[in-house]
Amino acid sequence: MRSVIKSVYEDQSDILNSIIALHCPDGFDCDVTYGNGQFYKNVPQPTYKFDIDPQQDGVIGACSTNLPIRDKVLNSLVFDPPFLTYVRSGREGNGGMIMAKRFAGYWRYDELEDHYRNTIVESKRVLKKDGIMVIKCQDIIHNHKMHCTHANVIQWAATAGFRLLDLFVLPAKHRLPSPNRAGKQKHARIFHSYFLVFK
Ligand SMILES: C[S@@+](CC[C@H](N)C(=O)[O-])C[C@H]1O[C@@H](n2cnc3c(N)ncnc32)[C@H](O)[C@@H]1O
Numbered sequence: 776m777r778s779v780i781k782s783v784y785e786d787q788s789d790i791l792n793s794i795i796a797l798h799c800p801d802g803f804d805c806d807v808t809y810g811n812g813q814f815y816k817n818v819p820q821p822t823y824k825f826d827i828d829p830q831q832d833g834v835i836g837a838c839s840t841n842l843p844i845r846d847k848v849l850n851s852l853v854f855d856p857p858f859l860t861y862v863r864s865g866r867e868g869n870g871g872m873i874m875a876k877r878f879a880g881y882w883r884y885d886e887l888e889d890h891y892r893n894t895i896v897e898s899k900r901v902l903k904k905d906g907i908m909v910i911k912c913q914d915i916i917h918n919h920k921m922h923c924t925h926a927n928v929i930q931w932a933a934t935a936g937f938r939l940l941d942l943f944v945l946p947a948k949h950r951l952p953s954p955n956r957a958g959k960q961k962h963a964r965i966f967h968s969y970f971l972v973f974k
Contacts, residue, residue, distance in 0.1 A: 783944045788817040790943045790970045798907050799851045806853040807839040840893035844901045852898050855911040860884050895935045913968040919961050925969040937973035
């Protein structure tokens with residue numbers, strides 16, 4: 776008997792393959808933040824690969840908010856933007872923030888919001904009717920303020936006409952950047968990220 780697909784997996788390949796099994800039977804058409812292609816170690820490669828800073832052959836340099844793709848041609852699209860804010864120098868890193876050395880981030884939260892909102896609108900343009908948009912995101916705490924990015928993304932996507940189909944949770948394998956370097960802890964340390972699936 777086929778095993779039931781769950782909403783939580785320890786490995787992101789299991790989540791991505793679950794999304795394919797449930798919603799994208801032909802695999803993903805496009806990844807607009809391809810990065811190092813970590814997503815596709817055990818997952819079929821997307822047909823179109825874009826990143827603003829291509830790291831691999833076959834990845835086309837493009838901004839996720841302005842894709843070199845015609846209107847309404849894709850069945851599915853994957854978006855995994857940076858989730859950190861207050862990153863001063865992108866790939867050069869920001870002090871001890873390990874993740875910032877690998878992936879660019881934003882300075883202010885409204886810059887993160889603009890990137891999400893504009894990419895969601897662009898996704899709407901390039902996706903066919905009933906196309907699938909997959910977004911990986913993570914909530915963050917900065918200066919003792921909680922930014923509930925996954926809830927915001929659901930709202931931003933709804934504004935653009937997308938409906939949430941599924942929400943997967945990926946527990947962190949490693950330590951994520953800490954908002955609590957010294958003093959009394961005021962918030963739970965965030966140890967998970969989300970894969971949101973929209974139609
Ligand atoms: C979290 S990483 C993606 C990791 C990727 N999913 C993987 O499996 O390796 C974020 C990526 O977004 C890219 N990026 C940042 N801003 C972008 C933009 N405006 N348009 C396209 N890609 C962007 C970065 O260059 C980085 O490669």
